[in-house]
Amino acid sequence: xxxxxxxxxxxxxxxxxxxxxxxxxxxxxxxxxxxxxxxxxxxxxxxxxxxxxxxxxxxxxxxxxxxxxxxxxxxxxxxxxxxxxxxxxxxxxxxxxxxxxxxxxxxxxxxxxxxxxxxxxxxxxxxxxxxxxxxxxxxxxxxxxxxxxxxxxxxxxxxxxxxxxxxxxxxxxxxxxxxxxxxxxxxxxxxxxxxxxxxxxxxxxxxxxxxxxxxxxxxxxxxxxxxxxxxxxxxxxxx
Numbered sequence: 001x002x003x004x005x006x007x008x009x010x011x012x013x014x015x016x017x018x019x020x021x022x023x024x025x026x027x028x029x030x031x032x033x034x035x036x037x038x039x040x041x042x043x044x045x046x047x048x049x050x051x052x053x054x055x056x057x058x059x060x061x062x063x064x065x066x067x068x069x070x071x072x073x074x075x076x077x078x079x080x081x082x083x084x085x086x087x088x089x090x091x092x093x094x095x096x097x098x099x100x101x102x103x104x105x106x107x108x109x110x111x112x113x114x115x116x117x118x119x120x121x122x123x124x125x126x127x128x129x130x131x132x133x134x135x136x137x138x139x140x141x142x143x144x145x146x147x148x149x150x151x152x153x154x155x156x157x158x159x160x161x162x163x164x165x166x167x168x169x170x171x172x173x174x175x176x177x178x179x180x181x182x183x184x185x186x187x188x189x190x191x192x193x194x195x196x197x198x199x200x201x202x203x204x205x206x207x208x209x210x211x212x213x214x215x216x217x218x219x220x221x222x223x224x225x226x227x228x229x230x231x232x233x234x235x236x237x238x239x
Contacts, residue, residue, distance in 0.1 A: 011048045012183045014038060015086035017079075019056045019093045019104035026126045028055070030158050031092035034124060037176035038088075045180070052082045056103050063103070066110045080111065088120040088183040091144070095127035095135045100143075108143060116149040118191035120182035122175050123155040130159045150187065152178040 016035050020027030032053075039049040062073030072080065083089060091108075093100035121144050125136040136155035144151050154175040162168045 009046050009048065010184075011050055012042065012087040012180075013085055014049050014051050014088050014090065014183075015054060015082045016051055016090045017054045017056065017083075017092065017104075017107070019101050019107070020126070021057045021094075021101075021103065025094075026158065026163075027092045027094045027124075030124050030126055030156065031090050034090050034092075034122060034156060034172050034176055037172050038090075038180055041173070041177055041180050045184075047184070049180075052086065054079045054082060056107050059107065060103070063106060063110075067106060070110070072110075076110075079107075080115065083111070083119075084115060086119070087188070088122070088179050089116070089149075090122045090124060090179070091140065092124040092126070093136075093140065095125050095132040098132060098135060100125065100135060100140055105143070108147065111147070113147060116144070116147045118188040119149045120179055120188065121149045121151045122179045123151055124175075125155070125157050127157070127159050130161065133157045133159070150182060152182065154178055 014035060016031050018025065018028045018031045035049075035051050039051070042049045059073075059076050059079060062076045065071050065073065066076055091104075093104035095101070099105075123136045123140045123144070125132070125140065127133075127135070136157050141151050141155070152175055154171060156168075156171050156175050158168055
């Protein structure tokens with residue numbers, strides 16, 4: 001296998017999702033530090049990273065319509081497009097009452113189930129106390145497992161006391177390196193190009209790129225109000 005670090009320079013697209021609502025936001029600060037680390041490591045390996053920031057608080061006016069009807073406003077649609085085109089994602093959430101914020105969870109619950117298949121994801125969380133340290137791995141990781149994303153092994157959590165701890169930089173660098181390796185590998189691209197039909201898709205999902213469905217079968221003709229073909233009948237199916 002060719003070493004990505006020795007191959008020709010590449011530019012990778014990184015989407016940074018930040019669910020912090022305060023200004024300044026510790027969640028945004030952490031997500032930005034991780035994004036900078038990804039960029040620095042990429043530069044050492046001869047590559048570039050183009051960052052697209054998605055601040056979820058800017059989507060709050062459009063969230064009720066997205067939740068109730070699935071209709072996406074202009075900013076929401078732009079965020080979805082950025083995620084679709086990204087080679088990797090940093091997903092950062094503040095933690096309240098032992099769970100990622102409702103804004104963070106609601107945003108990802110609105111997304112098409114096919115949008116993030118095989119997408120490399122780095123999980124990050126912030127909180128006022130270390131009691132919430134496992135939220136990223138226990139709750140956020142399971143959310144992205146349902147969305148069939150590829151979460152990197154190392155999650156990054158920062159409580160108030162962690163910001164002065166040198167160990168935080170070590171976790172950031174380790175997680176950033178893992179994310180960049182997955183971005184370099186082209187795993188998502190291979191899945192979508194060669195393995196897409198191996199996944200279960202909802203009818204009408206992923207903008208029509210889901211499994212093709214044969215609408216001319218007896219079952220589908222009945223479901224859409226059509227009649228059975230002359231050679232087929234319910235009695236024949238029972239024989």
